[in-house]
Amino acid sequence: MPEFCGFAPTLQVGSAGAGADRRIRHLLSNSGVGRDNAPGDGAPVSGDVDVSGDGDVSGDGELAINGGLVRGVGHTAWRRRRVLMAVKKGHVAFQVADRKLSTSRQPDFKPPSDSFRREMVSTFRAWRDEDLCTVWTKQCILEWHKNSSRVWGIKKGPATLFLDSKLPENAGEIFPDLDRGALGSCALVAVADGMLGKKRGPEIDAHDTVFRYNGPIKAYARDVGTRGDVFYWKQRRDEKQYGVEGQKATKFYIWKDFAKYKMFGDKNELSQQTFKGRKNLWETHLSAEAVSKAYNMYAADVKDKSKHSSSGGFKLALSVLASGLCTRLDLYGFSSYGGGRYFKNAVVNVVHKIGLEHYVLRVAMEDKFGVCLYD
Numbered sequence: 001m002p003e004f005c006g007f008a009p010t011l012q013v014g015s016a017g018a019g020a021d022r023r024i025r026h027l028l029s030n031s032g033v034g035r036d037n038a039p040g041d042g043a044p045v046s047g048d049v050d051v052s053g054d055g056d057v058s059g060d061g062e063l064a065i066n067g068g069l070v071r072g073v074g075h076t077a078w079r080r081r082r083v084l085m086a087v088k089k090g091h092v093a094f095q096v097a098d099r100k101l102s103t104s105r106q107p108d109f110k111p112p113s114d115s116f117r118r119e120m121v122s123t124f125r126a127w128r129d130e131d132l133c134t135v136w137t138k139q140c141i142l143e144w145h146k147n148s149s150r151v152w153g154i155k156k157g158p159a160t161l162f163l164d165s166k167l168p169e170n171a172g173e174i175f176p177d178l179d180r181g182a183l184g185s186c187a188l189v190a191v192a193d194g195m196l197g198k199k200r201g202p203e204i205d206a207h208d209t210v211f212r213y214n215g216p217i218k219a220y221a222r223d224v225g226t227r228g229d230v231f232y233w234k235q236r237r238d239e240k241q242y243g244v245e246g247q248k249a250t251k252f253y254i255w256k257d258f259a260k261y262k263m264f265g266d267k268n269e270l271s272q273q274t275f276k277g278r279k280n281l282w283e284t285h286l287s288a289e290a291v292s293k294a295y296n297m298y299a300a301d302v303k304d305k306s307k308h309s310s311s312g313g314f315k316l317a318l319s320v321l322a323s324g325l326c327t328r329l330d331l332y333g334f335s336s337y338g339g340g341r342y343f344k345n346a347v348v349n350v351v352h353k354i355g356l357e358h359y360v361l362r363v364a365m366e367d368k369f370g371v372c373l374y375d
Contacts, residue, residue, distance in 0.1 A: 005365065005372035105347055106338035109355025110302045119297060120360055123290050124369045127322045134322040136161070136282045138177040145172075154284050161258050161282055163270055174273045176252065176281060178325055183251075184208030186326035189224055190313040191215055192335035193342045194375040201225040204332060211254075211320060214247045216343045224333070224342065230254060230281065232316055235264050241343055252281040254319075256312065287322035291315050298356050307351050314357040321364060321371060328370045334361060 126132065133140040136158050144157055144167075158175070159167040168174065187204045189195075189212035204210060204225030211230040231249040234242045234256070253275045255261040265275050273280050291310045299308060313334060321329055333342065338354035340347055348354055364371040 104338040104354075105350050106354050107350070109353075109359070110304075111359065112298050112301045112356075116297055116301050117363055120294065120363050121367050123293070124321070124364055124367065127287075127324065128369060132286060132322075134284055134286045134319070135178075135325070136175050136284060138172050138175050139179075140284070141167075141171045141175050154286070156285055158282070161261075161273065161280075163262070168271070174279075176279050180324040181327045183230075183325040183327075185328050185330070186211060186320065187225070187330045187332060188317055188320055189213070190317075190331070190333035191341040191343070192333040192375065193340045194335055195223045195333045196220070196342050198223055198375055200332060200374065204330075207330065209251065209326065211316070214242050214245075215341070216241055216245060217247070218245060220342055232312070233260070233264065233275065234312065235260070248276050249278050252279055254281050254283075254316065283319040283323070287319045288315065290322065291318055294356070294360050295353065298353070308353055309351045311348065311352040311354070311357060314352075314360075317361060321369070326370070328372070330372045330374065331361060332374050334358065334373060334375070 127134065133143065133154065141158060144154075157167070158171065159165050162168070185207045186209045187207040189204060189210065191213055199222050201222045201224060205227045207227075209229045210225060210227040211232065212224070212228050214228075214231045214233050214235070217224060217226055217228070228247055228249055229251040230253070231247055232254045261275070261280065262270065269275060269277075291314065295308050295310055298304070317329075317331055317334065320326060334357075335348070335354055336358040338348035338350075338352070358373075361371065361373050365373050
């Protein structure tokens with residue numbers, strides 16, 4: 001693990017001492033949470049719970065303990081519940097989330113061979129050391145204009161990002177003018193529920209640039225932060241949680257593909273490649289090829305013939321890493337087990353090999369390519 005990566009511990013039942021453990025169970029029991037039932041929306045735990053971080057029971061029925069993950073209350077109905085803290089009337093009270101954390105349906109992860117790891121390291125090294133065009137910046141556009149057949153083997157050029165599939169003469173001014181490292185230290189915030197209770201919001205917001213999805217923020221600011229410099233704009237008609245808080249990026253927007261941008265963008269902005277007044281940041285196919293390569297190599301390596309498709313978060317993480325625009329990249333909310341989202345019980349589809357994706361990201365971290373993976 002690189003020395004510059006710091007990991008905050010998660011306090012769990014059992015780590016705070018036997019007395020605190022028993023007290024948590026007693027409070028939860030009084031709240032009506034048992035094996036076969038759960039509290040209503042935001043139902044408070046009986047008794048006040050204070051937070052001092054030493055794990056001792058103090059005061060009149062109060063518990064001094066850091067927020068975190070509560071495990072093992074009840075045997076069947078729910079096995080893991082987040083304890084969320086809400087500031088109220090000058091003290092901090094625990095509240096039990098009114099949902100059971102999603103249970104992963106992911107199969108057991110089979111580690112790939114050493115040759116797979118070496119291939120991933122080779123890809124990361126090329127992104128870091130070679131003069132590749134992995135995002136469409138002004139400089140890449142100028143290079144494309146000079147000799148499109150010579151630019152890093154790119155087959156689909158930037159013209160595909162315009163309605164008439166023609167690259168405007170002023171394309172160099174339309175695309176962002178960015179050099180390597182231009183975005184400084186970056187945080188990329190995904191949506192896994194492992195972030196809940198970690199209180200990493202201030203840490204996330206302290207980065208020079210924060211990438212995140214356009215999911216809910218306001219109710220989860222302490223855990224996921226509030227800044228949104230670069231938004232990956234996700235919007236589907238069956239996913240109503242995205243884009244409902246009026247989020248606006250301070251720097252750029254990222255899209256899955258041009259079809260999504262065309263569907264939800266303002267038609268008056270399409271020719272200038274902007275959304276809500278900010279420029280779009282588009283990847284070239286080079287990072288996307290690395291994603292497909294990782295999945296296909298792994299399937300062959302472990303002889304996995306099941307259907308597979310990478311998650312959007314994994315694609316985004318590799319795209320940002322490949323861009324070289326960040327001096328370091330801290331990843332938050334990337335699950336290793338494939339549970340739910342921090343704002344919704346929607347378990348990750350098994351076609352997404354979350355174990356594989358987490359493994360690849362850990363390779364980037366452990367081999368010191370400027371990546372830190374949290375939660």
